[in-house]
Amino acid sequence: MLTSRRIAAGIALTTIAVAAGCGGSSGGSGSASKTINLVAYSTPQKAYESLFPAFQKTAEGAGTSLSPSYGASGTQEKAVEAGQKADVVEFSRSSDMDKLVSANLVPSSWSQNKYDGMVTNSVAVFIVRKGNPLNIHSWDDLIKPGVKVVTPNPLSSGSACWNLMAAYGAQIQEGKTQSQALDYVHQLLEHTVSQPESGSLATAAFVQGTGDVLIGYENEAIEAQQAGDDVDYVIPSDTILIQNPIAVTTNAANPTLANNFVKFLYSDTGQSIFAQQGYRPVVKSELDPKRFPTPPGLFTIQSLGGWTAVNAKFFDPENGLITNLENETGHGASG
Amino acid sequence: MLYLSLLVGLPVAALISLSLHSNAWSTVLHDQHTRAVIGFTLFVAACVAVIDLVTGVALAWVLVRDDFRGRRLVNALIDLPFALPTIVASLVLLALYGPDTPIGVHAAGTRFGVLLALLFVSLPFVTRAVQPVLLSLESDVEDAAACLGAKPWTIFRQIIFPAIRPAAVTGMALAFARVLGEYGSVVLIGGNLPHTEIASQVIANDVENGAPQAAAATGLTLIILALLVFLALGVVTRRWSRHG
């Protein structure tokens, strides 16, 4: 069975592999490329699966194709820095976009449009079992005895940081001091029974039966409902506005095409598709107040200092305030 | 050889160079949480290795010395966790021991769940290492001992176990190393909580949070620990073979 022929085949395959690797340069030719390389965080895959066909029906989008990559926001940002091809980038936090600006891969003017560079909004909500059997309506309800909370781990997923800042910010909004707010977050973490790696994994875990309440995004809740899961969601009166930044990179293969795509996403058609998928449009005329009510105590990350400052203060891997709370929770020391 | 240095040596060297940046080593070695997680990982890996020793030898024994219908099927099944991708293993374990459990065992989000996942992926190592040795053992010494009135447990302890000991320990070391670096199968069932976190998750988190240097340092720490285990193993087995 193992003849010299097999060995030769192995060597041949290796040669082919190496040759293929060293052979041609990248596919893009001199004339304008018709492919948009999208590098995005993990959530909007379903949305783009509806958005892009609609874009292809427009004049600017006819005959184009999309090469979409989805993954954890921080890791995706790092990949673009390390050389992954990207024409359009969309992240979960503006701090990831700022890092690309520092690497000269995104122009510093990315946020200077009338939407501050954000293409969709959402809010942090409580996702509960159908009918809300435990009657959860406020942040205080989450730390009642016996309530089991699920929320993605902020250290594994940048987008999970939104949820915890929603919790923290809500306390500040109610007039508590920083240490009281941190104390609340501590109690919240004590009630947490599962912290999956990402928002969608957290939703998947919740739907499969883990926990009583999931802190998540409104668009995830709507997406779960559309997928047929038996969940409801409650918008607390104090919650954070989740804003997702988008930009065209400085080294886009076809900047005109990339910019046209982003323009489409801001158009009424694009925004209404986002709305169907559960995202809050940034274009006010597309925002249906019945489907997307505005909570009275809505605040933004700006009011807490902006992501760069918040990351340094709360989520720094060595001594962030919430990092420390995370590490203190549970049984603490090993073994 | 050139292939080895190209494929293995260079990336690892790149990793070491990465870890030497921005004080990563001192940060990692002093960080309370990282130390706790590495400690937990070591502890769990050791527990798994010991449990696997017992179950692995028992399994090997049953497969070699016993005979029953379906033995060949069971023999084939042993390799399943070894061949199964870790992502599927995690789905599998969550299905059984998670919240929807049909057998009433709730292990999700607990250290016990982590242990179960790791037992699953490390199942074959000791068994597969011990089986060939058991097969090749000639039974005349055992028969003689039995004739002289020795009880089965004594025969096992004095005759069989020393013969299979090196192979069993090799299997244990492999299981230990495998578990030390395990990633995919644990995350879903462990719930990614601080007290069920194992070392690979800390590494992945560091990458996600833009601290690859710390990730490299933690990863290299694990490698050094595993290599020390292999080294110790080599010394011990050589000493045993010298004493016959």
Added chain:
Amino acid sequence: MGKYLLRYGVLTYLALLLVVPIGLVAYRTFENGIGPVWDALTSPQAISAIKLSLLITAIAVPVNVVFGVATAWFLSRRKMPVPWLVNAMINLPFAMSPVVIGLAVYQLYSRDGWIGQHLFAENIPFLFTWRAMAVATMFVSLPFVVREVLPVLDELGTEQEQAAEMLGASALQSFFRVTLPAIRWAVIYGTILTVARALGEYGAVNLVSSNVVGQTLTLPLYVQNRVSNFDPTAAYSAGLLLAVISLLILSGMTMLGRSGRKEDTV
């Protein structure tokens, strides 16, 4: 009595740890009938994932087999310059977490990596493409062939090869005609383990892939993608497919093992 206790104790352990979980996944996959499963597995994204997994495996495995046999031969028959280092490098992939392996490959081939900077300057695509994914897969599946073949070579001894050489065979001829047939079962078993490991790799490949849907997702990555998109049926289907392939590999092993044992003279 003790014999039965042991036998059924062991079988129960196996059942609880192994059989029941997998049966449950099969059940969950087909909960809604065969239709959704078929649709999930024949979608363009799934098919591209299957093709990519097979491509990477088809590259990584032969390379590792060839160099594995060669390395084992050199370790056993010749004096290697630094045998302890070679041994350490062979066992290293066992000791490394897949994430760390991915990080190491990433570091080397990224835009400012030692090799990567040259590749990017020449516009040669490597990192984030199937090429880097194949290299990462080669890394993780490296040890198996060497570890299977080396002890057999050691036990075999050199008598037959020396006899051949005395009869006038060249070193190469003696390798192909004498050594290789004697170690072929070890090579086959090692190859099968390598294939299984390569097919199922997740952590390392995840990090070096560009994760572009329909292009650079392998089957395990695709499973994860489906879970994240609220598509558990597709996730279970793809996962079950991977499990079935593993089972086929296993039965291949069992069949070869059975016939192999009879012929082994060791």
